[in-house]
Amino acid sequence: MLYRKLFIGSHAPFWHNGSGISARSCNIILAVMPSVIFGIIQYGPSALGVISLSVSCSMLWELMMNFLMKRPVSIGDGNAAVIGLILGMLLPAATPWWAVLTGSFIAIVIGKQIYGGIGCNPLNPSLVAFAILTLAWNSLLDFDEVLVNYDLSFYMVYPLGALKHFGVSAVSDYNIIDLLMGRQSGGIGSTFGLGLIIGGLYLIARGQIRWEISFSFLAGIFLSSYIFNMVDPSRYAGPVFHLVTGYTLICAFFLATEDSSSPVNFIPMLLYGLMGGALTILIRNIGAFADGTVFAILLMNVANPLLDKIRPKAMGKRKEYA
């Protein structure tokens, strides 16, 4: 064959800032590592088993869907691993294998792939899976019930459960610092508040998640629980307690900020976060569930396309094109 020198032809721009989906996923995985490792140390091999099974099953489901739908193999972008990892972080250490398998199936297949894969999911896949697991096998995710055989060095009653069933007096024993340092029962990777905050701040500093959502979600939690607490301190716990218990912190930094299901404009991001936070507290304080974070964020995911209609006026926008 005659050798011909050929040049790459493409459209401008010829520069790219080098960002990519794989790097983004790697950063998220790196950011959750402190709390995941903490959870594994705390709960032992069974926690490692749940996390590993969740990640590997998610990737396998993704691969299977790639083949079934005749699409290019996409497990390399790390998105399936992130979804599986975050689902694993939400689950308690004693979750049976079949529940993890089912959960990862729901997350990847029903939560993501049937909409068309990455970027097309209207709801956060990990949360879809977790919500369906909660509704289907409520007892599996009742931390007081499933973690009954664990005797760690701290008070093993799930704080939000205690608050729900026994009122504020039952949670007055919890020390905020202990809660922040992970000395509370809960999901494998969702109790070590300090680790989650460090990971979240890392992602914000790297520009990998949108800080507006995280901060407004935390502000929403704080403000609404503060109002409840002001109205009746004997029935409703204080804002700081709500900030460091349940799924609040993992949600603020890793669940609410999921790219595809959250808004991108400034005002919608603030509204999304604030309303998500307020909904969480409403469900926690007057709803049926001990922790409302999951359903609050799923509801806000549904509202996201509507919220994102609030956007700045483009330069030179005209009536004919309005």
Add this chain to the structure above:
Amino acid sequence: MVKKPFFGWGGPKLKYPVIKRDEKDTIREIPLPQKASILLNRPFSEFNTQLIKAGDNVKTGQRIVFREEGDEYFISTVTGTVANISEYIGYTGRNYTSIFIEDIREDRWDNWFKNVSDRDLIGNSIRFLRSLPGKPDFGGLINPTNPPNTIVINGIDEDLLVKTNQLSVINDPEGLAKGVVYLREIVNAGRIVILVPPELVSDAEKCGAEVKVIDPVYPHALPKIVMKKVLNHVVPAGKTCEDMGVAFINAEAVASLAGAFGKGVMPVNKFVTLIAKDGATMNLKVRIGTPVKAILDHLNIITTHGDRLVMGGPMRGKSIYTEDMPVSYDTDAIMIQDRDKIIINADIPCVNCGECIRACPAKIPVNMLIRFLENGLYMEAAQEYDLLSCVECGLCSYVCVARIPVFHYIMLGKNEIRRQKSMEAPNALP
């Protein structure tokens, strides 16, 4: 290539280059090539091949009429023999004609322009200067029926890494001042503004135009951003700056006017910034029509299979597929990119990360726009998602995490809308 910084939560901040004073002493002149080609912004079908054909000898600066109706002409920039005239299809299917000239000899100047250049400024501009280096469509500005109310002289280049206009400002301030005087007379515009980065204010003040300093961060030198930030006049979506009575011209073109009318020399050379594989830049003075290959050969720059050659800068240039492409009146830069440094676009859908929203200077909802463009819904894209507000800076593609060729989609969409409108125009109600 400027990468995303390790810490970074805002939009990208890409700085324009700043020229150093001594760079005007290191301009490298590229010798005359053996072959040249002149790329003419006219379809081949308009060409009367009786007036100019293969085998004709042409002289440097010679005015060659290619169509009698309308007295259409081009200027030969070299002395040689015409080898071939052929059609060339360029960006978005635009038709060009390319005139290949072989057997290039020492310059023999055609003296017609020199003999008449000291009288009838406007008439001679129409007759000889329809294209200037840095302003290929200068013809449209000469004594128009609707003169623009403002002329903006670019003393800074629109694209990154390119220093051609800055070089023209520092190279010959007196020439630029004279050019401004001629320009005022030829175009009859009320206001002439020159845009410069802060470092060149003292040079620009000598030229007699109103000096406006711009923040040297991309894309502040793009026409529509200049209109908004400097002239405080937002261009409505779908309109051009010319529609608003503002014309843009490069400093190089203004300086070449001074050479033409002051010294009687037809402008046939062009400043070109050469951007090497390592990002280093070099200022060249090149004869218009010189193929890229001749320039690279002279400078001993080797390209290999899989590299990318770009006419223009990194954000808004156009990639070329052959080294035979000539330097044209609007070639401000030539960029060579190493094949290992090229980031290829992907076909992953938008992941809604919001980077483009932070980067867009026109506040376009790019995340929604791209969904419509990918599905060919161009009219909806224009009506609902501000396609026509785009200032064409390319930052959305630059920051895209999914590496979608957003800028390509946008230009395709704009072109399709233009085509649709021109097809509908004959059927429109009066």
